[in-house]
Structure formats: C-alpha cells, structure tokens
Amino acid sequence: MRSRTSGMWWGTSIEAPDPSGLAKFYADLLGWPIGHEEPGTAIVAPSPQGPFFVFQQADGYRAPVWPPADGDQRPMMHFDFQVGDLDSAVAEAVALGATLAEHQPQKNVRVLFDPAGHPFCLCFDET
Incomplete structure (x- = not known):
C-alpha cells in the first residue's frame, strides 16, 4: 500500500x-x-x-515578543533544535547573529532570537 x-x-x-x-x-x-x-x-x-x-x-514585519505580552506580536511558532553541548551551541548561534533572550524558562533549554527576532530554542537532552 x-x-x-x-x-x-x-x-x-x-x-x-x-x-x-x-x-x-x-x-x-x-x-x-x-x-x-x-x-x-x-x-x-x-x-x-x-x-x-x-x-x-x-x-511591515514586526518581530514577536518573548515572553509573550498582551497587545504585542506573539510568537506564532518556534524551532526547537536538540544539541549535544548547550553552552557551545549557544556561543555558536550568537557568533552567527542570534541574541540570547533575557527570559530563560528551563534549565536545559536556551531561548534565542534569530536575526529577524523569531525565537528559537536550543535544547540539551541528557539521555
């Protein structure tokens, strides 16, 4: 089939x-x-x-706001990327033009913004 x-x-x-x-x-x-x-x-x-x-x-693009706030453009979606070394993955993303978000809601996840302001997450899985 x-x-x-x-x-x-x-x-x-x-x-x-x-x-x-x-x-x-x-x-x-x-x-x-x-x-x-x-x-x-x-x-x-x-x-x-x-x-x-x-x-x-x-x-007329408006970058989303993280964390979401009433009245502002909310993130409609975001990417999650699994990484083996969170600190080096964050450093590499920042060197490429990403910005680390001030609000970080989880220990093994880092929220960053791409150059257009879309949030994305780098996720470390210990297993």
Whole structure:
C-alpha cells in the first residue's frame, strides 16, 4: 500500500524582513545549503526532498515578543533544535547573529532570537 505522503515534500514558511539574510543564518546554524534563492524568497534544506525552511519577504514585519505580552506580536511558532553541548551551541548561534533572550524558562533549554527576532530554542537532552 502506498503512503499518502509518499513522494511529497514538506516544510515551513517563515516571514522575514530580509529572507536571504535569514536563510544564510539558518544555513550556517544547521549546516544546510541554501537550495534556492530569488528576490523575496530563500529556501534552506538538507536535501532536495526536504524538510525545508522557506523564508519569504514580509513588508511591515514586526518581530514577536518573548515572553509573550498582551497587545504585542506573539510568537506564532518556534524551532526547537536538540544539541549535544548547550553552552557551545549557544556561543555558536550568537557568533552567527542570534541574541540570547533575557527570559530563560528551563534549565536545559536556551531561548534565542534569530536575526529577524523569531525565537528559537536550543535544547540539551541528557539521555
């Protein structure tokens, strides 16, 4: 029996004021290539079959606020990346252009902001 998802690709689209710049950040952070780039759009994927991140131009973009606050742009989603060494992963992300969030809700997780202000988490799993 053929799976419904057989031969399909999937990904996530992210709004950004500078799609190419944000694609470069995530390509460097994840070690994935930029697979496609055109004005207003850039795609980062580990392989042509995906998964992939599409960064799309967003005029009037407002960065989300973390932690969420009433009346401000809330984070609609965020990425979680598992890492083997939390301190070195945070240092690498910051060197690439991320910013460490002031509010850190968990011991083994670090919330950071990408260059467009989207929050993402680096998660250390001791197992």
